[in-house]
């Protein structure tokens with residue numbers, strides 16, 4: 001029995017949208033799903049108990065960061081990442097490739113792997129398919145991402161072709177050393193913005209029969225229309241009985257469009273990052289809490305929200321905390337924004353099950369106004 005399995009609940013008859021359940025060794029969760037990001041083994045300012053209370057079934061963490069600090073040997077000694085951070089839900093770990101490639105010229109790529117300098121102390125480090133898999137086995141995450149190169153945008157055809165072929169060879173090397181029966185290894189589709197390379201990447205990864213697939217190399221600065229075009233082309237070639245994960249996406253409009261194209265899993269730092277910038281996410285757009293309009297607004301951040309912030313505090317109080325640089329204000333906004341995304345995905349999933357996804361999408365996009373208010 002594979003560690004990760006996908007159960008289709010409902011396919012929207014008119015679009016690629018679908019509702020399902022993903023089963024993992026640390027529990028099952030409904031899809032489509034948004035995964036809170038806990039890069040360094042914590043979702044910034046949020047406790048595991050609060051993550052459970054808001055309905056999070058899976059969180060993200062990161063090979064690159066934990067490899068550098070505190071080191072995966074320590075986490076293994078602690079009994080793995082679940083025990084280390086006291087989270088008993090599912091965990092997905094990214095493979096480290098993306099973070100290394102974000103270092104720009106501080107790294108050197110060869111067939112073997114990537115040499116780079118730690119952003120923490122400048123020491124020389126090496127990541128490869130084998131090292132990434134060893135780290136992720138030490139961490140014990142339920143879903144392990146293959147070690148890949150996220151092709152920058154723009155990239156010329158020859159570079160994208162050579163890089164995608166290497167990512168496929170790296171995926172094979174990951175598969176050969178990922179021996180834990182309790183962890184599921186996802187392949188990551190690359191190919192840049194070239195449809196023929198995306199098709200080749202999909203075909204070669206599907207040939208290796210992974211339990212799930214991520215669409216990589218998107219949300220890297222390309223226009224949204226181009227992202228959707230690549231997404232449409234890529235997802236339709238992926239197996240229907242396996243989960244699909246769109247990496248690094250995204251804002252609510254991108255979540256709706258990603259679901260429409262058949263994506264099941266999403267992650268993005270957006271909700272916690274904008275929270276730390278003093279902004280609340282609501283169905284009708286963003287609230288910039290420092291704005292004077294909230295000075296004596298004693299309503300909750302969002303009417304009808306059941307989060308801890310909205311059940312106990314007002315916009316006026318949260319505005320005061322943000323202006324006074326009180327950490328509690330940012331914590332309240334993080335709790336609200338993460339709960340908002342859980343509610344958003346739940347409503348979207350219900351609309352698929354009740355065959356009214358098209359109406360949900362139109363209503364949301366008609367009211368969508370994520371310019372700061």
Ligand SMILES: CN(C)CCSCc1cc(N)cc2c(=O)[nH]c(N)nc12
Pocket residue numbers: 037060094095096097098145148149150151188215216217218219220247248249267268269
């Ligand atoms: C917090 N998240 C942004 C981190 C997890 S997702 C990181 C991430 C984001 C994007 N856009 C593309 C890729 C990609 O092509 N490959 C990998 N391995 N990771 C990716």
Ligand SMILES: [Zn+2]
Pocket residue numbers: 301302305306307308309310311335336337339
């Ligand atoms: Zn709320």
